[in-house]
Amino acid sequence: MRNQLNQNKNQNCFGLRIPDIRHKLKYLLFTFAFFLFTFNLSAQKQRFPKPEFDTGYTQPTPVTPEPRALAMEYFDVLVLLLVLAAATYFALKSRSRQGILWLSVFTLVYFGFYRNGCICSIGAIQNVTLTFFDPAYAISLTALLFFVIPLVVTLFFGRTFCAGACPLGAIQDLVVVKPISLPKWLNKTLGLIPYLYLSLAVLFAATGTDFIICRYDPFVGIFRMDAKFLMIVLGIAFLLMGMFVARPYCRFLCPYGVLLSWMSRFSSRHLTITPSKCIQCKLCTHSCPFDAIDFPTNEKEVVKSGLGPKRFITYALVIPLWIALGVFVGAKSHTFLSKANQDVYLAELLIAHPELRNDPDNIDVQTFLASGKPMEQLVSEATAIREKFYIGSMIAGGFMGLVIGMTLLNTVVFRKRQDYEPHKGNCFSCARCVDYCPVEK
């Protein structure tokens, strides 16, 4: 209020060249205040003063129910910690598929249906991003903990978070009926999507445009038992697909899975298929629904082809080209991507279709016109956001180029393996393979 008044004072200053400007200002201020109170509805005076009642009427107070208690939010963090500890114990220590299964049922009920899939570690990526890019936003401690704790646990014990503590993983894991094995090239290609999703999510969150991970969360509608028709259809489609292509969201979309997979690759301990020594019985190979078990390598074949080192050098040299291509594509697509931002969209709309100013049904345009914000300001704001998109999409494109290059390079890297081992990056530590292993301790 006071700011508004001061602004008005400044605006009115320009027309005056009288020595006792103070007096004039006072007068103007009062006039302004009068107008404000009469016409501006945010004024504190009422058009129709509250009557004084004779009948002893007591005025009710508006009911404002409190939001969920802060203590409950911290309780959620505690539950996450406990579930993570239990999942790690079941996967690494007691090696019990049963335990993980019941744990994921609990997670589904608690974090899924009770907490409605919100708060979740996947979405917390965006809160963390926004904290770094929006000076006005400060992340809440619970969201930060939900982001960091699973990553730290994964760095030490592998992706036990995916096995038992993620409600999105749990709902998909429980519907796996008859998983089919996808060809390796398809697995690798689809596996690039999470990187793209992650870079787009960070880009949109950093520019303050949108939280796409939350908006397109396919299962949140099922957890809430209420959503837009399209999202419900998408959720059910994912579950139906998940009966045959196990955990499609986790493997081919989840942006948090990218971070978890980085952590898990370098984890100090990880779930092992056999408790002692592998006897190469191959029983476990069909147990993994996620194609995450690496077979022993056939050294002779690789050596015979003699292509290893040559290909490696070629692919490594091509990586900068991939990055350059990514930056180029990013730079080209920034105009398109920035359209997702409401301000940019509105500015573009008004420039391209000035006739919309007369369209009474266009709420965005009419609200903007009524707000009295000058067009130049909108355009300059939109330009600033687009500038951010320009830089951001180039970085995202470069990152994608690097990822594609590294994925290709990985296909020609030869790693010696004598036994059947879980792929540390892709394994969800669900412990299905553990059940199949006949080796006793």
Place this chain on the structure above:
Amino acid sequence: MENNSKSQSRRKFIRNGVRASLLLSLGAVSVSALRKVSGDDYVWQIDPFKCTQCGRCATECVLNPSAVKCLHAFDLCGYCDLCGGYLKPDANAQSTAAENQLCPTAAIERRFIEEPYFEYHINEDLCIGCAKCVAGCTSFGNGSMHLQIMHHICVNCNECSIARVCPSDAISRVKASEAYNVKGDFTNNSEA
């Protein structure tokens, strides 16, 4: 054999190094986020002074009916007989007949208090947050009716789907300890 163990230890060294650097970068991210962390939680709320009553609160909420409800700040109400929030502008009569009511779901209950004053009470179960009454009350009355996000209904999405499309940017995150912007409160608060 010796060669093999050497390569093993080298691999182990690299692995440990990468793990340490990953841990460090995680620590760096959390420490720099911790510098501006808030112990309080956030919820979404409407600033009634920014709201332009566009009606999107009724349609854009992930819940159906919306978690946005009309809140009546009785402190500001004039208790008028001719209520701009209750009656249609072209109402036939000042009565509770359905055809005279502005509210599409008849969520506003009109109670007689004493001549010529009426109390208007919002039935939250029926309210859909369409802001028709808010527009009426704001343009013809004191503006005592205004929209608020009701936190016993709101599921507190990470990003409010109404806030994303709100044309006047009236919805923002507020501290959970001060979860409402009730208009009546502003009369006592000179800073407002």
